[in-house]
Amino acid sequence: IDRDMQTVTLIPGDGIGPEISAAVMKIFEAAKAPIRWEERNVTAIKGPGGRWMIPPDAKESMDRSKIGLKGPLKTPIAAGHPSMNLLLRKTFDLYANVRPCVSIEGYKTPYTDVNLVTIRENTEGEYSGIEHVIVDGVVQSIKLITEEASRRIAEYAFEYARNNQRNSVTAVHKANIMRMSDGLFLRKCREVAENYKDIKFTEMYLDTVCLNMVQDPTQFDVLVMPNLYGDILSDLCAGLIGGLGVTPSGNIGANGVAIFESVHGTAPDIAGMDLANPTALLLSAVMMLRHMGLHDHGNKIQAACFDTIRDKKVLTKDLGGNSKCSEFTDEICRRVKDLE
């Protein structure tokens, strides 16, 4: 066993998942990245006691490797078990969802020079799932904000900013209206900011962020926020750079676990037809390499991917071309080898 090889748990997923995972593995091989893939399936099974859980071999692999790469998972309808993404989140306490949004030169959108990161608290907030029908026709949904979760996400945001040479962290909130809950979140961010004097800390209302984001996204750097605002803003920012097909995403958990994933759907209509665009999963894999400290390989693969897109000669359909997934993949492999 090559001692330099690091193990990564690979979850290909459903629909176009297997083909884009294969594309990523091929590109990694071309780049000679020191990664050994361990493929696992995470379809929920019923454990002892009747509770739904991910298969034990998948959990064991993740606990050992600590790093995962995941393709899209289909949303179960009438399958009896909850969403797999939710199950993964709970199993590994994936508390931070990180999405770097960088404009891709060569894939034109009305917005250029976007370079920001959204860091979203992913365990509580508006998605606590606690809802009640009080009386017929009156529903109450509970938004939960705790000191612990707010402190943890704030700390992650500042650590991320420091480790990735970012200049400022902005807390996004609506404490004018939700004084106690967002107020608590804000207070924790302020407290953590005290320990990171090298990073500039600002606060901004959610509506002001939205208003300014669509007019001038270059003014934003790292954004940290509770669950719902994070959900909305991270998708808004993905829209600025071209959508979910080109946006990477990472989920950071407790105990050093990190799972990187593409956030687009399974695209069942084109599954198995060699038409898929592996960019999102590839860029998530690049994020993963950087997380693991393998910056050289990460930069090389990213450069090859962006060069291919910029060149416009070999592009998948969603990027405006008419090449196959395999052709796009081979082109990136070729460039990666040239960059040696």
Place this chain on the structure above:
Amino acid sequence: MILCVCVLQPPPARYGGRHTVTLIPGDGIGPELANHVRELFRFCCVPVDFEVVNVDSTMASEDDINNAIMAIRRNGVALKGNIETNHNLPPSYKSRNNLLRTTLDLYANVMHCQSLPGVRTRHRNIDIMIIRENTEGEYSSLEHENVPGVVECLKIITRTKSLRIADYAFRMAREKGRRQVTAVHKANIMKLGDGLFLECCKEVASGYPEINFDSMIVDNTTMQLVSRPQQFDVMVMPNLYGNVVSNVCAGLVGGPGLVPGANYGEDYAVFETGTRNTGKSIANRNTANPTAMLLASCLLLDHLKLHAYASMIRRAILTTVTETRLHTADLGGQGSTSEVVQSIMNAVQSTGPRTLSI
């Protein structure tokens, strides 16, 4: 059973055909913009008298805002600037703006975002009407700390209010000849709350067969708005998503200085800028864009059925907005607020009606 909501009647004009309107200047750029409205109305001989009610946002007591609310009950209609909320104060200090909206039950916030010629933006041909539930949802101000460090904030969705806002949206769509109403929600996660909202929208939609109804999840909505905003027509949604979507749309058509907003209730109507900004950092510098507030005053005039005045002033405002050399800083220009207002008055004068001499 859908509530029968009657068409809102403006208060009858008393005292020789003149209307009295409550004016709340607010904070930041509010006072200077309120003055420009008065200046313009005086110049155009608009038969409106303003009853000014100041609300001091630094006072802990709610007397000021209660006076304002009473004045609005008296006059039936108001024009308002944004009142600052210091979010570092304890929860006992409630947002004055929110208090006003909920006490007067101004349940529908309406914002019409349109691309304006002469204003350079990344997207063209936007024409979206946003109807936002204005009194419940996440803005119910019901929060408690169960144990230290654990806070719950309640989002309330009721069948009554959801039906009411959906009905408002569809009636407005029918009145204005719009083709499509899109409900914005997150019912995949908030199954009961947003699920109820969506159900109510579907129920109301069945009574308007000529209008297409569809729904979209809020995160996808924002993504679609920044890539292809032209696909949207009328959008209806609960309070918080309304906050997000209206700010995104305002940004898409040129910013907070351009879009007016209206808050309608059963008995009262309050007009303000669409995105409700205080503009603290640019206050008293004569650089604020008066367009949004002046267009809001035109909505006010339409509400009072003073359509001739409304159209005249609106035409003059839109003529001025296309004049790029007069653009204020928010539009990338160097014009001052007073230059813009002066130009609007000139435009009004040149169309010929009786006005005060400048």
